[in-house]
Amino acid sequence: MLVRSASARGSVIPIILLLTCSWLLVVHFHLQWDWSLFATEPRVEVVVASVSAEDTTWVHRFLPGWARSVYVVDEPTAPLTVPENKGREAMVYLTHIVANYDTLAETTVFIHASRFAWHNDDPDYDNLPTLRNLNLDYVQSSGYVNLRCVQVLGCPVEIRPHVDAATERARSIGASSDGRPLTAKQIYKQSFEELMPGVEVPEKVGVSCCSQFAVSREAIHSRPREDYIRWRDWLLETPLADDLSGRVFEYMWHKTSLVRCDAPEVDGTGPALETASGWSMEGCLISDMSALAS
Numbered sequence: 001m002l003v004r005s006a007s008a009r010g011s012v013i014p015i016i017l018l019l020t021c022s023w024l025l026v027v028h029f030h031l032q033w034d035w036s037l038f039a040t041e042p043r044v045e046v047v048v049a050s051v052s053a054e055d056t057t058w059v060h061r062f063l064p065g066w067a068r069s070v071y072v073v074d075e076p077t078a079p080l081t082v083p084e085n086k087g088r089e090a091m092v093y094l095t096h097i098v099a100n101y102d103t104l105a106e107t108t109v110f111i112h113a114s115r116f117a118w119h120n121d122d123p124d125y126d127n128l129p130t131l132r133n134l135n136l137d138y139v140q141s142s143g144y145v146n147l148r149c150v151q152v153l154g155c156p157v158e159i160r161p162h163v164d165a166a167t168e169r170a171r172s173i174g175a176s177s178d179g180r181p182l183t184a185k186q187i188y189k190q191s192f193e194e195l196m197p198g199v200e201v202p203e204k205v206g207v208s209c210c211s212q213f214a215v216s217r218e219a220i221h222s223r224p225r226e227d228y229i230r231w232r233d234w235l236l237e238t239p240l241a242d243d244l245s246g247r248v249f250e251y252m253w254h255k256t257s258l259v260r261c262d263a264p265e266v267d268g269t270g271p272a273l274e275t276a277s278g279w280s281m282e283g284c285l286i287s288d289m290s291a292l293a294s
Contacts, residue, residue, distance in 0.1 A: 044136060045069060045105035047096045049089035050113030052078075058115045062128055067105060069096060070113075087235035088246030089211050093253075094232040101225040107139050109214045111147070119210040121148050127212075134214060143219035144254055147212040159205040159251055161189035184247035187240065191248045195231055211250045 045067035050056050052075045059068055071092040072078035073085045082091045093110045111127060120127045130147055139145050166186035192201050231249075238245050 043105060044107045044109065046109045046111060046131070047071070047093065048111055048113055049073065049092035054113040056113050058128065063131065066109075071095065083232075084236055086242055086245065087238075087249070088242050090246050090249035091232065091235055093211075093249075094228050094235065097220060097228045098225065098232060101220075101228070104217045104220060106217050107136050107214055108217070108220070109134065109147075111212045112210075117210075119148055119212075121150055136214075139214045140216050140218075143216050143222075145214045146208050146254070147214065148208040148210060150208060153210075154208045154251070155206045157204045157206040159185045159188050160203065161185075161192060161201050161205065162203060165189040182244065184244055184251065187244060188248060188251065191238075191240075191245075192252070195234055195248075195252065205251050207251055207254050209250060211246070211253065213253060 046059060046063060046069070048056055048059055048068070048070040050070055050072055052072050056070050059070060069080055071080045071082060073082050073092060075081060082095045085091070089110070089112060096108075096110075097104070109131065111131070115127050116125050117127065118125055120130060122129050127147075134145075134147075164185040165188070166182055188205065189201050192199075235245055235249075240248075
């Protein structure tokens with residue numbers, strides 16, 4: 001019996017060592033198990049638009065408590081991808097909503113893959129503090145929160161659709177009378193009419209760039225799933241170049257849900273974002289929501 005027990009202990013020790021080493025490797029490479037993915041409706045989910053060359057490990061490493069959906073637009077065999085790599089991040093965002101409409105998180109945060117970028121609201125241009133300090137209760141009460149609250153670029157008015165609209169001839173040749181390529185300003189009015197049939201085109205459009213925002217499930221559900229399918233189909237079918245079709249949505253995301261967000265100040269529930277260092281970031285002006293808000 002003593003010999004058998006010693007033999008058993010001897011066979012168990014290598015197994016324990018193997019399991020320990022495996023666990024250390026997991027910790028080393030920051031591949032934490034994301035239990036939140038098993039929740040039918042997680043409280044918060046981050047949706048990342050990326051290409052295969054970008055490093056998105058920071059999302060897994062530093063946001064372990066959030067459900068995480070990282071889309072790779074140029075890799076058809078990736079676990080999460082898009083029907084076609086068109087429209088830049090807009091294709092990812094719409095694809096996620098279409099695929100998960102009935103099981104969306106309470107709050108969904110849509111971001112780019114790069115942790116550091118010039119448009120991030122942080123002294124070091126780091127998106128992580130913005131995400132960590134996001135006031136989820138404020139997102140729920142507001143419906144939509146732009147992650148960039150600095151009003152340059154985009155606020156208070158970036159586009160005057162009726163004034164900036166290109167002529168029919170310019171649209172047909174894809175260039176202005178001076179030969180320059182058309183800009184998002186020039187094609188916004190026509191695009192808006194195609195995307196929002198029956199809705200009056202606003203006189204002014206202003207929203208901080210650059211297509212990173214948080215939105216509540218209720219706000220997304222203020223429109224039927226069919227609307228998001230139709231918008232994604234527009235991206236798939238439009239002859240516009242990616243930079244233009246994606247830019248149209250950059251100045252339209254705040255209009256895709258039927259919520260009001262036309263005040264530059266917060267309403268007493270607290271700022272949308274505030275870092276420990278006092279880098280306060282409060283909601284920015286968004287123009288002419290009245291046509292879409294009830």
